Amino acid sequence: MRTILWENNTIKLIDQRKLPDTFEVLECKNVVELGEAIKTLAVRGAPALEAAGGYGVALAAFERDFTSVEEIKEYIKKGAEYLASTRPTAVNLFVGIERVLKEALKGERVEEVRELALKEAQRIADEDVERNRKMGKIGAELFEDGDSILTICNTGSLATVYWGTALGVIRSAVEEGKKIRVYACETRPLNQGSRLTTWELMQDGIDVTLITDSMAGIVMQKGMVNKVIAGADRIVRDAVFNKIGTYTLAVLAKHHGIPFYIAAPKTTFDWSKKADDVKIEERSREEIIYCNVKCGKTLMAPQDVKVYNPAFDPTPLELVSAIITEYGIIHPPYDRNVPEILKL
Numbered sequence: 001m002r003t004i005l006w007e008n009n010t011i012k013l014i015d016q017r018k019l020p021d022t023f024e025v026l027e028c029k030n031v032v033e034l035g036e037a038i039k040t041l042a043v044r045g046a047p048a049l050e051a052a053g054g055y056g057v058a059l060a061a062f063e064r065d066f067t068s069v070e071e072i073k074e075y076i077k078k079g080a081e082y083l084a085s086t087r088p089t090a091v092n093l094f095v096g097i098e099r100v101l102k103e104a105l106k107g108e109r110v111e112e113v114r115e116l117a118l119k120e121a122q123r124i125a126d127e128d129v130e131r132n133r134k135m136g137k138i139g140a141e142l143f144e145d146g147d148s149i150l151t152i153c154n155t156g157s158l159a160t161v162y163w164g165t166a167l168g169v170i171r172s173a174v175e176e177g178k179k180i181r182v183y184a185c186e187t188r189p190l191n192q193g194s195r196l197t198t199w200e201l202m203q204d205g206i207d208v209t210l211i212t213d214s215m216a217g218i219v220m221q222k223g224m225v226n227k228v229i230a231g232a233d234r235i236v237r238d239a240v241f242n243k244i245g246t247y248t249l250a251v252l253a254k255h256h257g258i259p260f261y262i263a264a265p266k267t268t269f270d271w272s273k274k275a276d277d278v279k280i281e282e283r284s285r286e287e288i289i290y291c292n293v294k295c296g297k298t299l300m301a302p303q304d305v306k307v308y309n310p311a312f313d314p315t316p317l318e319l320v321s322a323i324i325t326e327y328g329i330i331h332p333p334y335d336r337n338v339p340e341i342l343k344l
């Protein structure tokens with residue numbers, strides 16, 4: 001099924017907090033429930049957040065009765081503001097929210113506002129599936145039969161509406177008949193790699209081996225991987241923001257002469273910004289001091305230890321060999337080629 005969809009005026013999403021042991025569908029009936037789902041990573045990954053933001057604004061339009069068009073417009077604006085406050089780093093969340101809000105505000109009656117909002121939200125979700133397929137096909141040409149690829153976090157169907165970005169490229173290469181082996185970093189502290197990426201790839205029968213994040217160095221040193229690919233939450237003029245640990249992989253890849261690729265749709269580019277303008281989400285100490293969200297309250301560190309828990313890091317663009325998008329593969333120099341290929 002799609003990671004996120006609209007049914008009977010509710011948003012249904014695969015609850016990613018429960019995977020891999022339980023496959024459960026979470027229903028969000030109002031914007032506050034959706035906001036909680038976003039904050040707690042029941043739904044996560046930049047393109048999935050773009051769809052969630054869009055559907056969320058539509059949900060605000062459907063979650064109660066309105067007596068005038070002014071009232072519904074005020075209400076969805078507040079809903080949009082709340083959703084925009086849930087997570088700061090992935091620019092796609094804001095893209096989805098703003099796109100649907102802009103369209104909905106053109107409505108002249110309550111019903112029209114609802115209709116416009118829902119149509120636009122559906123369009124975002126459908127476009128995501130289509131662009132991931134394109135990106136996959138385009139990116140697959142960088143991968144050869146026999147490649148062994150290191151990846152981080154989860155960039156598959158679960159991080160998008162369907163198919164994936166970086167994992168989508170791997171899926172497409174495998175679909176073309178190439179034999180590919182994947183090494184998945186567990187991606188501490190919330191383990192999107194060990195819980196979600198391995199689960200997705202095993203379901204597809206793709207050869208995957210799990211490693212802890214600190215094993216990335218030895219895996220490269222021993223020649224066990226010959227390419228690295230990751231997704232992105234925001235790409236600015238001088239850096240790619242992605243899951244914490246991506247920067248480490250890029251530096252290691254450079255040292256070992258291994259290509260380091262990023263796969264992301266056009267909506268992840270925030271080209272008017274630079275790294276210093278981007279807010280990196282800092283998450284709770286509990287994610288680090290306890291075993292993790294899924295094994296309850298087993299302490300892994302002294303309860304009162306000082307903790308630093310940034311969810312993302314910026315990788316300087318000079319460490320990125322190429323960026324795969326649905327418009328083509330972008331090679332350096334990015335300051336010239338990104339605006340030219342993406343028409344930014």
Ligand code: MRU
Nearest residue numbers: 044045046155159165231232243
């Ligand atoms: O904190 P998360 O799980 O939302 O972080 C997700 C990532 O960092 C992904 O790599 C990124 O969003 C790209 S997903 C196609």
